[in-house]
Amino acid sequence: QKEVEQNSGPLSVPEGAIASLNCTYSDRGSQSFFWYRQYSGKSPELIMSIYSNGDKEDGRFTAQLNKASQYVSLLIRDSQPSDSATYLCAVRRGSSNTGKLIFGQGTTLQVKP
């Protein structure tokens, strides 16, 4: 079992719809959770971080964390073609705020006009 798992997709949604991206992790000691967006041929760009159970909203993005279920999700409202990218879930174990990130393989999102 991989430590961080994502469905590789592609996930295809029409423009204006809600895209839901999911991630599960195996280490219950994980404390910090991140979503990165990666356009083809580019490096990962941090879009959301979440540290406690519940929802965190930033513009069209909402991150959801459920530590009991070891589950993190990212919702993108009013999806735009420019949101088409690979979304990487990353998890950090323990309390150190500079420890390494464990990444999933990413979910490819396609937003169709």
Next chain:
Amino acid sequence: EAGVVQSPRYKIIEKKQPVAFWCNPISGHNTLYWYRQNLGQGPELLIRYENEEAVDDSQLPKDRFSAERLKGVDSTLKIQPAELGDSAVYLCASSSGNEQFFGPGTRLTVL
């Protein structure tokens, strides 16, 4: 504020040749990371520095890979000799707290 700077952006070498990558982190970021990303996968940590000290190099293939961060600012990652399986994108990231920010990466092709 300038982001993480990496060079070169692309490198093509033949197997058994040496190669070096350079990274300058965001100003004031004490923690520097080197990750490797294979096609279709997420990045995987190679080494982490806190200032000039390597605090996590457990996944660095030490027979051929080396890294340094002598003055606690910029860093160099070296591969000698390179193998075909080293073809990947080498990403440098830095942080001063909870969040890590990536540079543009160096795409290495070993022929």
